[in-house]
Amino acid sequence: MIHTIETIVAGRKLKVEYGKVGMLSDCAIFMSYGETVVLVNTNASEKPRDGIDFFPLSVEYEEKLYAVGKIPGGFIKREARPSERAILTARGIDRPLRPLFPKGYKNDVQIVCTVLSVEQDNSPEILAMNGASLALCISSIPFTDAVATVSVGLVDGKFILSPTADERKVSVMKLTVCATKDNVTMIEASGDEIAEDVMIAAIDFAFEACKKIVAFQEEAVAKFGKKKNIPEFKKIDETLESEVRKFSFDMVKTAMYIMDKDERNVMVDQIKAKISAEFDEKYADKKSDIGEIFYNIQKEIVRNMMLNENRRPDGRAFDEVRPISCEVGILPRTHGTGLFTRGLTQVMGVATLGALKEAQILDGISDEDTKRYMHHYNFPAYSVGETKPMRGPGRREIGHGALAEKAVEPLLPSVEEFPYSIRVVSEVLSSNGSTSQASVSASILALLDAGVPIKRPAAGIAMGLITNDDLSKEKVITDIQGIEDFFGDMDFKVAGTVNGITAIQVDTKLHGLSNYCIKTAIIDAKKARLHIIGKMNECIAAPRSEMSKYAPRMYVLNVAPDKIRDVIGKGGATIKKIIAETGVKIDTSDDGKIVIMSNDGVSANRAVEIIEQLTKSVKVGEIYLGKVTKIAAFGAFVEILPNKEGLVHISKLDFERVNKVEDIVSVGDEILVKVMEIDNQGRVNLSRRDAMKDSENEKKENEKKLNE
Template identity: 45%
Template sequence: MFDIKKTEVQWGGKTLTLETGRVARQADGAVLATLGETVVLCAVTAARSVKEGQDFFPLTVHYQEKYSAAGRIPGGFFKRERGATEKETLTSRLIDRPIRPLFPEGFYNEINVICQVLSYDGENEPDVLAMVAASAALTISGVPFMGPIGAARVGYIEGEYILNPTQEQIKAGDLDLVVAATGNAVMMVESEAKELSEDVMLGAVQFAHKACREAVNAIIDLAEKAAKDPWEMAAQADLSAAKDKLKKLIGKDIAAAYKVTDKSKRSGLLNEARAKGKTAFADAAPQDQMAAGKLMKKLEAEIVRTAILKDGSRIDGRTTTQIRPIEAMVHFLPRAHGSALFTRGETQSICSTTLGTKDAEQMIDGLSGLSYERFMLHYNFPPYSVGEVGRFGAPGRREVGHGKLAWRALHPVLPSVEEFPYTVRVLSDITESNGSSSMATVCGGSLSMMDAGVPLKRPVSGIAMGLILEGKNFAVLSDILGDEDHLGDMDFKVAGTSEGITTMQMDIKIAGITEEIMKAALAQAKEGRAHILEEMAKALTGVGELSAHAPRIETMSVPKDKIRDVIGTGGKVIREIVATTGAKVDIEDDGTVKISSSDPEKIAAARKWIEGITMEAEVGKVYTGKVASMVDFGAFVTFMPGKDGLVHISEIKNERVAKVSDVLTEGQEVKVKVLEIDGRGKVRLSMRVVDQETGTELEDTRPAREPREGGDRPDRGDRPRGDRRREGGPGGGGDRGPRREGGDRGPRREGGDRGPRREPSAGGDEAPAPFAPAFLNRDDD
């Protein structure tokens, strides 16, 4: 029933399997790729005809992670996969970027590439596997794809490169680099590094390229068994005559326009030249008019590229290594926690940094489960930044990709959560764009975080490099313009500190570049980054203090067995702390407590409260408290946060107190001394031995009781024997005088004889002992 074709290869110590013919058989090409227990299905479909008037290549790549692949049910209200997550968007771009240049010029048939993660083992990452599967599916589909490409991820731990590392190895190492390449040349690079040198980064790319060749060979082996017949491409019309006609008509106008440094004026002159060229083909057929438009773009590229290669003359008159003028300033926005305005030539970014507490972290629901991110960077590219009218709304794939690139550049220099317990969000709004707004975001983001008081290890700068390649001749361009990006062959972005590279991204518009070109680009980029760092340093004078508008966060630790007391039943205590003090309080499982507020006094109040809850009361120490409640036999006083003790009526004053309410009121501030803490944690307090004005201890002037002879009780006065209850509390719990130390009730009779039992009084049975300490019978704490 199934005509299954399969190939297997040992790849990084594991078996890579590529299979076709079992599933998705109606697609033009479908490959099931397996590495370990991670399985990705990629299906390719292509339209057989081109829409009339279409003059672009509509390639669409979708990457989707099925939660069932990891045995999970999606979180949230909707229990199914919905819109693309950030990771899915980034992986879709990761697949798109290296395959797009490998379709022939003039091929405009619509193509869908859909990659779905069907199984995930938590060890082998599906994104690189999806890149290999997409390349294999295109190769066997029959569409004119000049591949295949391979892909590989590289880690770097203790001076050793690791092929396709796990997430744990990436976190433990210094590098996370993904490379896509044909058998001969590198097509795409994406990375995050912890300040590594150019040599280490270049070595990682070469190591990855070798692994890519192994994947390419596996795809070729599968294609030899299962590839469909290649499509027949229509012969391209000879347009040389039309090109010569346009060159004579508007060639000089285009050359003159590209000598104007101002982008707006240059664009105006180019539009006039294009309009002049269109008039020459006004009476031609629609297809010829469309072809003329393409020819004008080729003519522009030819003029610009020739000038650079022959004369070293760039569009704005700079040399190949020269950086545009830079202006940087911090504290651009008065109320933001940190802000910066970074301008390089006609590219400009307003970056703002906001500091938050732990509850502002971003929750991420993915195949690996729930995770939390404390650093976010969001990039916006409004249409006015390039002087155009366009859609303004939710960020597209480009914005997500550019923001993640800047995130990777800045993430390695962030302080640890122990050093800086804040959630950090950087927002980049591009207000002008003419080349490398993502690298402007890196520079502006670094400045704005330092303005907010984030203790970065070092400032980070970024630069975009370009390439003009004709045969064996090439020129690497520093700090490329937008037009140089469009008309050139490479977009190579490098960011880092004075100590090394933190991110490197490369996209190629031709069939790959060589090691020689990449080495030259890295060396030239290093010089450019150093120059930009020098310009940034001019704006950093006085930066370093935490913003006055940012919340302060203080960290303290409580014993694990006290976490429950700080939180309280159902969170009652911690909510009361927050509501009363106005500070935010976060407590973690290890006992770490983070207290945050923009007001230091609120933090101090919350800290004191928590310290009071976790501290143990000391016998003999004087505390200031408030009367929480009153009962007939005394008053309960909150003398430490969350801790109450009983001041018995006999311990309020030295003289006899008839009613507690005659002396105390609820909420009254009093000073008390801890007399005793029993085995159950119940606390007995005294007011009478403390000066209520100064809080100093007083000498206990109450006469001590004489020991009872024969165990007789002290004289009870003239009370009738029938009424043994004292005034002042349940059962007459009146004034007993000072309690004997240690609870001693006098010498016990030998053999335990308490003397002759008294006869029942005239008033009835004898009442129970009035003070068996009543506060021990209190139900609450």
């Protein structure tokens, strides 16, 4: 039986069809918004997975290029690994849903969102996030709290719900909010220095819109939701828990109150060894339970210390930022470098400038096809003192890089001001809390060191949260370190400048965040951000006036658009010849802009000279020094500009009558000629006689002036 339910969101129809497709999935739905369609499938294993200490949820967001009428590029004409945008969307679906599953649920759960049709006005990402929540709620999987997701733009000072493609282009803010009917569960934002009060108001606006979509999901569940399975939870033996707590609690408390991270970790390892020696033989089949008890004791002690004793593990005030140091120019051959250290968190940013044609080409379902600014984030195992195989970037690395990219991108100069592609790589050298936000500062330092004229510096900070069981107490924490992130309830990252916010990313382990928490985190983050920017300004306050001698220089020419073909030549022959002759890189665009890139000024100037000659227009009345290219009985053909020839009729070769053209000129001769006419077919008529006459008159005039 096919079930259908519809509603209107921002003037467009949101529709769900259940029972039409995917009959063997626990739940499969077609969800459409306008002409954007996403298929969502959810399934779970029958039994929990043994021996794990995490919830095995996997989310896949599948972009099918047929959804936008494209055939995949490259040699293999099928979709391969997920795009960066698809990976970020999958993370965005996972984060608000994961905390809402029953605590201790260990069944494998998979959510697959497949994009089938895309209307650019209606975001498939937002639709997939709503579809994932609804499919889980309809399914037999024990998930009951509907989560709605909305996007909000800011155009001419007004909030726009679910902005269209044209509205997104002019919006100064991109905000995504996920929420249950009671609380906000996730926030993603980027913006052009949005004031804190505006951002708070936008989140409130989004939350109200989410409530209506939650009600729509709840209506669908009431009409055709399945009966929920009762989850199996593994229970820890009460006797075992009592014995481990009695044996280790005081030792763990002593360890957790050590302020130095390394000393604390050494003592924790010693306690683990003692617990193992005491209980492993007696409870040989319950080692994982012992580990869980030990974790819970640590968590209880740290949270009580912060919430009830007003004390942080390292002794800082709750709004205090760890010590900061900044350094630039530490690598001699790169275009720009910045080393940013906050406590035991350290990131090195390295900036590289390149030609515009080196921008990243995007082959996806969005209407964006290139990316000029690229931010890549690397998190090697040595940054946390561990060892593991070095492989490509995972979802976390891609997500952190994208967050820093969003934070920095609004501050970059336009292509007209600075015609470069820009890549920044953040190398995490040491990690103890919020490396993604440290990479924002490191990137800014590197860009300033590279001489990139950014609008102003930016910095980021991660805010944390500690609550009690009934949420009657809340402590918002500035600049969380590893232990506070591990045992805390929230990771609220805010980046921006002295003028406002450029990026936000919020994750929580709770069922949602209170209004108080969101506002406090945003306001306290500004205070911390300004402090960090002040420290950065002490190191480098403005872009360097001179770029590195190893950075390429740009030379920009603007010519008539119809002249671009003269620069490129047939089959690209002309531009290839210029590049081969001068060794420069050249980018051309249809609007007439030509960008020449070279580290050698002489070569660049030669390329400029050639292109100027190629694109120069022939004007009637002007005199040119041309080269004879061909002789005919009726006159001589003369090249006056590259690829531009004219005819000197035999009657215009000299003052006297000319019997044979060869009596006056030969092929290869350079002669002065004057443009007499350009006919309606574009043919150029030249005169050597008139050019000589004008030159003689000019000579006489100059002699007269000298005699006077």
